[in-house]
Amino acid sequence: MKDLAIIGPGKVGRTLALLFHEKQVFKIGALIAEREATAKEAAGFIGAGEPGGTLSDADVILIAVPDPVLETVISGLIDTDLKPGAILAHTSGALGLEMFAPLQGREVRTVCAHPVKAFSETARSVDTFTGTMTTLSGDASACSDLAAAFRAIGGQTLEIPANTDRTLYHAGIVFMANHLPTLVEAGLKTFEQAGVSRKDGLAITGPILRDTLEAVLENGPAAALTGPVARGDANTVARHLEKISRADTDLAALYAALAHATADVSKEKGEASADGLAAIRALTKPVG
Numbered sequence: 001m002k003d004l005a006i007i008g009p010g011k012v013g014r015t016l017a018l019l020f021h022e023k024q025v026f027k028i029g030a031l032i033a034e035r036e037a038t039a040k041e042a043a044g045f046i047g048a049g050e051p052g053g054t055l056s057d058a059d060v061i062l063i064a065v066p067d068p069v070l071e072t073v074i075s076g077l078i079d080t081d082l083k084p085g086a087i088l089a090h091t092s093g094a095l096g097l098e099m100f101a102p103l104q105g106r107e108v109r110t111v112c113a114h115p116v117k118a119f120s121e122t123a124r125s126v127d128t129f130t131g132t133m134t135t136l137s138g139d140a141s142a143c144s145d146l147a148a149a150f151r152a153i154g155g156q157t158l159e160i161p162a163n164t165d166r167t168l169y170h171a172g173i174v175f176m177a178n179h180l181p182t183l184v185e186a187g188l189k190t191f192e193q194a195g196v197s198r199k200d201g202l203a204i205t206g207p208i209l210r211d212t213l214e215a216v217l218e219n220g221p222a223a224a225l226t227g228p229v230a231r232g233d234a235n236t237v238a239r240h241l242e243k244i245s246r247a248d249t250d251l252a253a254l255y256a257a258l259a260h261a262t263a264d265v266s267k268e269k270g271e272a273s274a275d276g277l278a279a280i281r282a283l284t285k286p287v288g
């Protein structure tokens with residue numbers, strides 16, 4: 001079995017290490033953290049690994065440190081003894097292969113391996129990892145080796161081009177996955193204004209949210225879109241805006257920005273009249 005070392009056995013590092021250990025994909029070797037106590041705690045959680053061990057035996061080194069220290073941590077490996085052909089993979093979404101520049105000339109294979117998942121609570125992350133998508137880019141043979149390893153722990157992988165703009169790639173994920181809870185929060189605040197409790201609000205919208213998300217994933221945003229903007233119903237949009245803004249102008253501004261963008265999706269859908277959409281665009285035009 002190949003040897004896996006983890007630099008940064010925090011939420012992402014220890015979740016992946018536990019899964020690779022449980023499925024016997026890798027033998028867990030060195031666990032290197034900033035503080036010794038973290039590495040020891042991670043070894044206890046994983047049930048394997050050597051806190052503070054050496055990297056020279058590692059076939060794969062997974063670097064899962066916070067983004068602000070990633071470059072420094074990789075620079076720190078310049079004079080470290082590494083196995084020829086070892087895979088060095090970092091798990092950042094926003095940073096790319098340029099992070100490995102300090103190791104240019106070393107006989108190692110470098111990869112960005114970004115698990116597209118919210119690793120907020122470690123035990124839950126382990127239980128819900130199945131199906132998680134990990135994007136890979138970098139050395140082709142290393143991507144292929146890691147793809148097999150991620151598949152073996154129930155994940156999916158997709159190779160993305162090495163020249164992908166990582167900032168925009170990451171922003172795209174943030175737009176969809178991180179802003180979805182914010183949309184739900186905005187809806188719940190609007191319900192509160194109407195006198196509907198948050199609990200009832202979630203009960204009312206849970207089924208339509210799930211159904212809409214499934215429809216978006218199956219058929220795309222335009223096909224899944226319904227509601228007043230999809231119908232070009234400017235009067236309803238105006239009434240919504242007027243009522244929401246009485247209590248909360250920030251919420252009204254968010255509604256307007258989203259309705260404005262939704263008008264573009266509606267145009268693609270092709271059911272609303274051009275006049276209706278023009279009226280909605282005028283009503284929701286960003287200020288300034």
Ligand SMILES: NC(=O)c1ccc[n+]([C@@H]2O[C@H](COP(=O)([O-])OP(=O)(O)OC[C@H]3O[C@@H](n4cnc5c(N)ncnc54)[C@H](OP(=O)(O)O)[C@@H]3O)[C@@H](O)[C@H]2O)c1
Nearest residue numbers: 008009010011012033034035038064065067091092118119
């Ligand atoms: N959390 C997510 O949902 C998520 C999802 C996908 C990708 N990522 C990416 O994965 C990476 C790790 O994120 P995370 O959420 O797992 O972070 P985290 O829970 O904060 O864990 C970071 C780990 O790095 C260690 N560390 C910090 N500075 C170090 C240093 N100078 N040398 C060695 N180890 C050091 C920490 O050890 P100490 O505790 O001893 O400081 C800790 O074990 C980041 O690039 C992040 O962008 C995160």
